[in-house]
Every structure is written in C-alpha cells, then in structure tokens.
Amino acid sequence: MLRLDNVVTHYGNIQALKGISLEINQGEIVTVIGANGAGKTTTLKAICGLVSISSGKIFFRGKDITGKPTSDIVGSGIAMVPEGRRVFPRMTVLENLQLGGYLNGDKNLIRKDLERVFELFPILKQRLKQIAGTLSGGEQQMLAIGRALMARPKLLLLDEPSMGLAPMIVSNIFDIIQEINQSGTTILLVEQNAHMALSIAHKGYVIETGRIVLEDTAKNLLNNEQVKKAYLGE
Amino acid sequence: MFFSQFFAQVVNGLTLGSTYALIALGYTMVYGILELINFAHSEIYMTGAFIGLMAVTVYKLPFAAALLAGMAGACMLGVIIEKVAYRPLRKANRIAPLISAIGVSIFLQNAALLAMGPQARAFPANFSAPGLNLGIIQISPLQLLILIISIFLMVGLHFLIQKTKIGQAMRATAQDKETAQLMGIKIDRVISFTFAIGSALGGAAGVLVGVYFNSADPMMGFFPGLKGFVAAVLGGIGNIPGAMVGGLILGLAEVLGAVYMSQYKDAIAFAVLILILLFKPTGLMGRRVQEKV
Ligand SMILES: Nc1ncnc2c1ncn2[C@@H]1O[C@H](COP(=O)(O)OP(=O)(O)OP(=O)(O)O)[C@@H](O)[C@H]1O
Ligand SMILES: [Mg+2]
Numbered sequence: 062m063l064r065l066d067n068v069v070t071h072y073g074n075i076q077a078l079k080g081i082s083l084e085i086n087q088g089e090i091v092t093v094i095g096a097n098g099a100g101k102t103t104t105l106k107a108i109c110g111l112v113s114i115s116s117g118k119i120f121f122r123g124k125d126i127t128g129k130p131t132s133d134i135v136g137s138g139i140a141m142v143p144e145g146r147r148v149f150p151r152m153t154v155l156e157n158l159q160l161g162g163y164l165n166g167d168k169n170l171i172r173k174d175l176e177r178v179f180e181l182f183p184i185l186k187q188r189l190k191q192i193a194g195t196l197s198g199g200e201q202q203m204l205a206i207g208r209a210l211m212a213r214p215k216l217l218l219l220d221e222p223s224m225g226l227a228p229m230i231v232s233n234i235f236d237i238i239q240e241i242n243q244s245g246t247t248i249l250l251v252e253q254n255a256h257m258a259l260s261i262a263h264k265g266y267v268i269e270t271g272r273i274v275l276e277d278t279a280k281n282l283l284n285n286e287q288v289k290k291a292y293l294g295e
Numbered sequence: 296m297f298f299s300q301f302f303a304q305v306v307n308g309l310t311l312g313s314t315y316a317l318i319a320l321g322y323t324m325v326y327g328i329l330e331l332i333n334f335a336h337s338e339i340y341m342t343g344a345f346i347g348l349m350a351v352t353v354y355k356l357p358f359a360a361a362l363l364a365g366m367a368g369a370c371m372l373g374v375i376i377e378k379v380a381y382r383p384l385r386k387a388n389r390i391a392p393l394i395s396a397i398g399v400s401i402f403l404q405n406a407a408l409l410a411m412g413p414q415a416r417a418f419p420a421n422f423s424a425p426g427l428n429l430g431i432i433q434i435s436p437l438q439l440l441i442l443i444i445s446i447f448l449m450v451g452l453h454f455l456i457q458k459t460k461i462g463q464a465m466r467a468t469a470q471d472k473e474t475a476q477l478m479g480i481k482i483d484r485v486i487s488f489t490f491a492i493g494s495a496l497g498g499a500a501g502v503l504v505g506v507y508f509n510s511a512d513p514m515m516g517f518f519p520g521l522k523g524f525v526a527a528v529l530g531g532i533g534n535i536p537g538a539m540v541g542g543l544i545l546g547l548a549e550v551l552g553a554v555y556m557s558q559y560k561d562a563i564a565f566a567v568l569i570l571i572l573l574f575k576p577t578g579l580m581g582r583r584v585q586e587k588v
Contacts, residue, residue, distance in 0.1 A: 109476075109477060111473060111476065111477075130481070131476040131477065131479075132476065132479045132480065132481050135476075135477060135478070135479040136479055140477070141477050143473070143474060143477065147471055147473075147474040149466070149467050149470045149471060149474070150470060151466070151470055152463075152466065152467070152470070156463060159463065160463060160464075160467050160475075160478045160480075161478060163460075163464070163478045163479045163480060164478075164479040208478075212478075212479070
C-alpha cells in the first residue's frame with residue numbers, strides 16, 4: 062500500500078533521513094520505533110509532503126506521490142495524527158472535527174463520519190462546543206485521532222500517540238487504534254513506547270539516526286536481544 | 296448646546312473610527328496569518344482611493360460603483376504584493392519580508408506621485424442620500440453612508456470568518472499552518488484570499504475617507520495607515536473583533552482629544568500606541584485562551 066524507497070531528506074545542511082526504505086501492506090499495523098531524534102517524525106512528514114525529499118521515492122497505492130503537495134496526498138487517502146496532537150487550540154471540538162473532513166464536501170457524509178467518531182470517542186460528543194485548547198491531554202489525543210478519521214483515510218499515520226499520557230489512557234487509545242485497524246484502515250504507528258507499539262503491530266522497523274537498522278515481525282522484535290536492551294528496558 | 300457639540304464630535308469620531316477599523320482589519324488579518332506587518336497596506340488604501348476617484352471624476356460613475364472599483368483594485372494589488380514581495384520570502388527570517396514591505400510601500404508611493412502628481416485632488420462624492428436627525432444627535436448623509444458601509448463590511452467579514460468553510464480554513468491556517476495542510480487546506484490559496492479580503496477593506500476605507508475629506512493624494516495613506524496599525528495593536532494584533540473595537544476607540548479618542556488640543560490630533564494615536572505597548576502589549580482583546588502544548 063505504501064512504499065518508501067531510499068528516502069533522503071535534509072534540514073538545511075543536516076541530513077535527517079539517510080535513505081529510509083519501508084513497506085506497508087493493506088490492513089497492517091506497522092510500527093517504527095526509535096529514540097529521540099532518530100527521524101520518526103521526519104519520516105511521517107516526508108510521507109505527507111511536509112518536508113521536501115532530496116532523493117528517493119514514495120509510492121502510495123501504486124502511485125508516485127514524491128514531491129506532491131500535501132493537500133493532494135491527504136486527498137489520496139493518507140491522514141496524520143501529528144506529534145503533540147496539534148489540535149486547533151482556539152476552535153471548538155466540532156470545528157476541529159469538521160476541519161478533518163475538509164476535503165469531503167458532502168454534509169451528509171460528514172454527519173455520518175461524526176457519528177462514527179463519537180462511537181469511538183463518546184467523550185468528544187459531550188465536548189462538542191468546548192474550545193479544543195482547554196481539553197485534557199488525553200481528550201486532545203482522542204480529538205486528533207477523531208479529526209484524522211474524518212478524512213476517511215485508507216492509511217492513518219500516528220506520531221507518538223502515547224506521548225505524555227497516563228498508562229490507563231494509553232492502553233485505551235491503543236485499543237482504539239486496533240479497533241480502527243480492524244475496521245479496515247491501514248496504520249503506520251510511530252512510537253517511543255516500543256513495548257505498546259510492538260504489542261499491537263504486525264511488523265516493526267527500528268530507526269536510528271536516520272537509518273532503518275532492523276526490520277522484522279513485531280513478535281520477533283519483541284524477543285530480539287538488541288531491541289530488548291535498547292528499547293524495552295529489559 | 297454643549298451636548299449637541301459633544302454628540303457631533305462622537306458621531307465624527309465613530310465615523311472616522313469605523314474607517315480606521317476597516318484599515319486595521321487588513322493589518323490584523325495579515326498579521327494573524329503570517330505574523331507580518333504589511334507596511335504596504337497604507338498604499339493599498341491610497342490606491343483604492345485613487346481608483347475610486349478616477350471612477351467618479353473620469354468615468355463619471357456613481358458612488359457605489361466607485362466604491363466597488365476601489366475595493367476590487369485594492370484587492371488585486373494586495374494579492375499581487377503578497378505573491379511578488381512576500382511569498383518568495385516566506386521561509387526567510389522575519390526581517391526580510393518586513394524590509395520587502397517597506398520597499399513596496401515606497402515604490403507604490405512614488406508610482407502614485409509619478410502617475411497623479413503630488414497635489415491633492417478633490418474627491419466629489421457623487422451621491423445623494425438622506426442624513427439622520429435624532430434631535431440632539433445629527434448625522435450627515437456622508438457620515439451615515441460611511442457608518443452603514445463600514446458596519447455592513449465588518450458584519451460581512453465576521454460572517455465570512457466564523458460561518459463559512461473558507462473562513463474556517465483561514466482560522467485554521469492562522470493557528471497552525473502545518474496542521475492546516477494536513478487537513479488538506481491549500482494554505483497558499485488561503486493566504487492569497489486573506490490578502491484579497493484585507494486589501495479590499497483597505498481600499499473601501501480609502502474611498503470612504505477620500506470622499507469624507509473630499510481629497511486624495513499620493514501620501515494620503517501615511518497617517519491613516521499608521522492609525523489603522525495602532526488600532527490593530529490596540530485591539531490586539533491578529534484579533535479581528537479587536538481591530539474593529541480598536542478602530543472605533545481610536546477614532547473617538549482622536550476626535551474628542553482634538554477638542555482640547557487640536558494641534559496634536561495626529562499625535563494622539565501615537566500616545567495611544569505607547570500607552571498600550573507599555574501597559575497591555577497584547578492589546579485590549581489579546582489572546583485569552585491558554586494554549587496547551
Ligand atoms: N525543523 C527542523 N529543523 C532542523 N532540524 C530538525 C527539524 N526537525 C527535526 N530536525 C532534526 O532531525 C532529526 C530527526 O528529528 P525527528 O523529529 O524526525 O526525530 P524523532 O525521531 O521524531 O524524535 P522524537 O522521538 O524526539 O520526536 C533530529 O536530529 C532533529 O534535530
Ligand atoms: Mg518525533
């Protein structure tokens with residue numbers, strides 16, 4: 062479904078991604094784990110066209126999307142839940158969700174999608190008129206995920222959804238990620254919380270300073286000595 | 296007797312203030328979305344006035360047509376300026392577009408000097424309408440016209456920004472450009488649109504003030520531009536209702552202040568600017584909602 066071929070990106074003179082290749086098949090949850098500054102966020106931004114790609118190619122559902130504008134990439138079925146949630150702080154919950162469906166012109170469709178989001182996150186329905194900046198961290202994360210779902214993505218990119226949240230909420234959110242996946246959305250999950258990520262993923266990649274250093278099934282990675290030492294704290 | 300004079304000044308202040316508000320909106324909308332002070336805005340205002348003047352004097356068009364022409368011309372000018380002078384510098388440091396703005400401003404002043412000559416020209420209104428007589432409060436036809444048009448434009452803008460999809464996209468882009476893009480919003484278009492609307496309002500103000508003082512000249516943008524900017528800061532730069540309120544307060548302050556010290560009329564705006572920067576730099580209606588990161 063998504064394939065990155067040797068993708069290289071720069072911030073100024075600094076090479077952030079030094080040739081990333083990865084592949085995600087339809088229906089999978091794939092995770093990319095790595096330490097701070099490894100290039101996880103940059104990888105997701107490259108996919109969305111938010112950072113420019115110096116060399117390499119990105120294909121989505123057979124089409125070359127390298128260098129396409131972000132609006133086209135989003136329109137083709139990729140949605141992202143950015144790192145740190147990034148809800149629109151001075152807008153209401155409802156407006157945030159509506160913006161998620163920005164490219165779906167049809168009002169009826171938007172209403173239907175809203176219902177689906179409320180099924181996953183009932184709390185959002187009670188907070189429709191609340192200003193998003195005043196939600197708790199966990200609620201903001203739910204809003205960010207709900208907002209991305211409003212775009213009806215075929216591929217959902219999640220950047221550290223566990224960041225800064227209590228363990229209870231994290232496990233709640235990971236349950237919902239699995240639920241979203243089971244109803245047919247392919248998922249690319251970027252995490253520092255390697256244990257949680259590998260426990261729900263089918264496949265995993267380990268990224269270090271802009272390079273993929275390991276790639277295996279999630280199960281094997283959970284049992285991999287290197288991974289255990291470096292990312293699972295065992 | 297005292298009261299009728301007082302109310303006359305209030306009406307005068309609100310009339311002037313509503314034009315400052317229109318100008319302030321252009322500054323504040325652009326700042327809200329790009330964090331850039333568009334110093335060329337005073338010249339967009341001046342250009343709107345001259346286009347309106349041409350429409351009235353050369354083409355003998357009625358006032359309404361002149362107003363629309365001034366707005367349309369200013370709107371196009373604003374869009375072009377953004378494309379030529381600001382967009383290429385979007386990723387540069389913050390000082391570069393500011394310098395570019397000042398350059399555009401000087402260029403347009405001189406272009407107008409070249410085209411129109413330095414002398415002020417009469418700007419006949421070319422309309423007939425009734426005034427309003429409420430006993431102690433009297434509003435001249437021209438004042439009434441300016442007030443009604445300004446209010447109409449501001450209400451329209453409010454509706455556009457709060458209730459329409461493009462307005463929602465504008466607010467999203469102002470709050471977080473990267474995330475707005477992730478929603479599928481084409482932010483370049485939204486930015487162009489913001490310049491278009493802000494400049495059209497500035498152009499409207501140019502025509503209205505030109506008619507009010509029956510005069511237009513290439514340097515006419517200088518003081519109203521500065522005052523519109525002060526009004527925007529007074530209301531809280533980037534804040535749209537703030538710009539409206541800031542404009543009205545500044546207009547009132549200026550006119551009422553001038554009763555006591557008429558020779559310092561233009562200085563009042565700067566006194567206000569200094570006071571606001573000293574005591575409430577975020578402006579009267581600056582951000583209230585705390586942003587959680
Ligand atoms: N806007 C930027 N300008 C310059 N360098 C950047 C920028 N964003 C990221 N970098 C650098 O690129 C590298 C990869 O950063 P990235 O944000 O992709 O890491 P990450 O794996 O997401 O880290 P974290 O887990 O802390 O979010 C880092 O060295 C970082 O300093
Ligand atoms: Mg990151």
